[in-house]
Amino acid sequence: MNRTRVVVLGAGIIGAACARELSLAGFDVLVVDRGRPAGGTTSHGEGNILVSDKGPGAELALAQLSARLWPEIAAEYPQAEYDPKGGIVVATTDDGARSLAAFAEAQIEAGVVAEPLSPKELAAAEPALTRDVTAAFHYPQDAQVQPAGAALALLGSALRHGARLRVDTEVLGAVVVDGRITGVRVPGEVLGADVVVNAAGPWAGELSARLGAPIAVRPRRGEVLVTMPMPGVVRHKVYDADYVGAVGAGSGALQTSAVVESTWGGTVLIGSSRRRVGFDDTIRPGVLSAIAAKALRLFPALAEVAVMRAYGGFRAYVDDHLPVLGEDPRVANLWHATGHEGAGIGLSVGTGLLLRESLTGATPSIPMEEFTVDRPAVLA
Incomplete structure (x- = not known):
């Protein structure tokens, strides 16, 4: 031994x-x-266990390796609450649609499963999602655990x-x-x-x-809003294609994008933000408002739902x-x-x-x- x-x-x-x-x-x-x-x-x-937000390269290869390992581990440990619900990435502008299609095509060549959705297919998959969408792709390999x-x-x-x-x-x-x-x-x-x-x-x-x-390695802060339970309203992890740009941005200034998903308990998690503020853990109402505003463009029905709490944390950032x-x-x-x-x-x-x-x-x-x-x- x-x-x-x-x-x-x-x-x-x-x-x-x-x-x-x-x-x-x-x-x-x-x-x-x-x-x-x-x-x-x-x-x-x-x-999140995602392949959808990563372009071809080393990090995507690591994500694909991990995605293959997670189901076996989760089968052994149900407390992880592994949910292979898949992700849906949408664009809301014509330029965004072209960028998303090109990004998805490169991912497909790298072995990612990315399926274009017609407006009808998208409405069936996410009935509460806005119809003002110019392109959408389904990523069945995306999943979620209770971290x-x-x-x-x-x-x-x-x-x-x-x-x-x-x-x-x-x-x-x-x-x-x-x-x-x-x-x-x-x-x-x-x-x-x-x-x-x-x-x-x-x-x-x-x-x-x-x-x-x-x-x-430096901290990069992010915040998340949590709604009251509303089971079935959001069925996948859904986010705007500009999330990929926010992840890859090098600026220390505030970056926000619409990321919406539900948990096993029915609450909806609304993100996301990225900003470099050291280890300052102050919750900023302006940041939460910016996150909420972008999420509402994707899911207008969220306007009537009470936010139960908000939390933030630090990510390990490398340039x-x-x-x-x-x-x-x-x-x-x-x-x-x-x-x-x-x-x-x-x-x-x-x-x-x-x-x-x-x-x-x-x-x-x-x-x-x-x-x-x-x-x-x-x-x-």
């Missing part, structure tokens, strides 16, 4: 997925979090396979001997390790500096919009698994598998060159 000691820093869904895969492979895994499992970014998202439930299921699996968990434990620094990390310092002690995995999400940049190998997954070139045996921005829930299980394959010497399921730590956007 492989008894390599691995300390995974972060008990969100990325850390949980990594811990699960490494525990299954026989590693001696300790998960350390400064708070509680799934208590940060993971519990402040929508639980905290999914993370806790993955972490629970790791614990059942021998992993251990330390909560409310702040990492203060690293112990490095001859250029190789041998442990992390926490209050009052050193946690010895053969391998350390930085899976701290939007806090990974700050944590990496403490470990002596800073990476350019080139790609995850960071690999060993740090400056400190041996320090690995990073972060930078997934708003896609971390969906990409988590594929990320965990790739880390396991890397640490065991197996051939990676997909090429990993574009995720390396030594690229300009990460070491900037």
Whole structure:
């Protein structure tokens, strides 16, 4: 049995997925979090597992890998509330329709299932959706989970396979001997390790500096509105095609787009926003109003529905919009698994598998060159 000691820093869904895969492979895994499992970014998202918002390339390949893994994992853990409901992307202008059609065509060539919908088919699929739509595509591979439930299921699996968990434990620094990390310092002690995995999400940049190998991962904030239950009104994840542009925008200014979907409980989640404000967690009414206004253009019936609450969270942002997954070139045996921005829930299980394959010497399921730590956007 492989008894390599691995300390995974972060008990969100990325850390949980990594811990699960490494525990299954026989590693001696300790998960350390400064708070509680799934208590940060993971519990402040929508639980999306998407291929629809990713163009051809490395991130799409990781999304496709993860999408293949999720059904098997969800079958084992019903508390994840896996819902393969599919997504529908719409355009509301002529220019938007042309851009969406070209984007979908490129995705199809990369193996994504994207089905054009006629106005009649769209009305049947989403009766409450506005008829002012110039193009629509159905993505049956899109799905959703309950994010905290999914993370806790993955972490629970790791614990059942021998992993251990330390909560409310702040990492203060690293112990490095001859250029190789041998442990992390926490209050009052050193946690010895053969391998350390930085899976701290939007806090990974700050944590990496403490470990002596800073990476350019920063927080990018988003907000979501939650309505009172209205079962059956929204049947898929539905969003305007400009969402893809908002995800890929590099500006720190506010970006909003219409993203609407329901949960198993019948509430409707309304997003989305993106803005760089550091770790300022203030809920801004103006941001919520901008989100609501765009959603109402897609689903006018939402105007009569009460908003039950709003929440926000921080995404792990990297300038080139790609995850960071690999060993740090400056400190041996320090690995990073972060930078997934708003896609971390969906990409988590594929990320965990790739880390396991890397640490065991197996051939990676997909090429990993574009995720390396030594690229300009990460070491900037």
